[in-house]
Amino acid sequence: DAMVIQNPRYQVTQFGKPVTLSCSQTLNHNVMYWYQQKSSQAPKLLFHYYDKDFNNEADTPDNFQSRRPNTSFCFLDIRSPGLGDAAMYLCATSRGTGSYEQYFGPGTRLTVT
Amino acid sequence: QKEVEQNSGPLSVPEGAIASLNCTYSDRGSQSFFWYRQYSGKSPELIMSIYSNGDKEDGRFTAQLNKASQYVSLLIRDSQPSDSATYLCAVEPNFGNEKLTFGTGTRLTIIP
Numbered sequence: 436d437a438m439v440i441q442n443p444r445y446q447v448t449q450f451g452k453p454v455t456l457s458c459s460q461t462l463n464h465n466v467m468y469w470y471q472q473k474s475s476q477a478p479k480l481l482f483h484y485y486d487k488d489f490n491n492e493a494d495t496p497d498n499f500q501s502r503r504p505n506t507s508f509c510f511l512d513i514r515s516p517g518l519g520d521a522a523m524y525l526c527a528t529s530r531g532t533g534s535y536e537q538y539f540g541p542g543t544r545l546t547v548t
Numbered sequence: 549q550k551e552v553e554q555n556s557g558p559l560s561v562p563e564g565a566i567a568s569l570n571c572t573y574s575d576r577g578s579q580s581f582f583w584y585r586q587y588s589g590k591s592p593e594l595i596m597s598i599y600s601n602g603d604k605e606d607g608r609f610t611a612q613l614n615k616a617s618q619y620v621s622l623l624i625r626d627s628q629p630s631d632s633a634t635y636l637c638a639v640e641p642n643f644g645n646e647k648l649t650f651g652t653g654t655r656l657t658i659i660p
Contacts, residue, residue, distance in 0.1 A: 466646055475556075477636065477650040478592065485646060525591055535580050535640050537648060539591040 438462070439540035441526050447546045448516050456511040456543045458526030464538075466531035467509040469501060472523045472542075484509060485531055513545075521547045551575060552639050554651035563660050567624040571637030571651055574618070580640035581613055581620045585633045586653065592636055596622060627658045 470478035527537040561567040584592035598611040610623040634653040
């Protein structure tokens, strides 16, 4: 089945220790998104790629970076995680042309100790 | 002013009844509207999309859109305990934007 996959599902990191979360998709969608979601809050868009074009949200901290080496994969790098970065990180994809339905992966729950 | 507003709930509905979830949005130019279901600790799952005024039915789910009044609703008929979840309304703010604005969700509990 075509899908969006995220690894790892759970990640524990120490304060200030860099961490990378990965996302892959078999949907061949043009657009990939990274969201941060904290408890009882709406998903907050961090950035997205339309093909190779990177789009950063204005309020995304510099601590967060992303890479999309090819159509299928996208990575979220958190350079120096703080306690406030503990959250669920969601990857989503959409076809991006004429249909903007977004399909989410299972998410990565990040804990910062 | 929030761009997409939902009543946070909790909304409690007896099993077998109709659950009605509402969402209002501020951008009159919005073109595309989506409902996602999110179980606790899980990721959002797309259940309905609607683009034109009126009703759209899919199984037990009906989405209703009224662009003049800037609201979109989701009706769940014959509610089941498995429908207990948080329902997120998402709006594409303007055509071709490729981004969605999410509401904070309504927590729905179906009472057996």
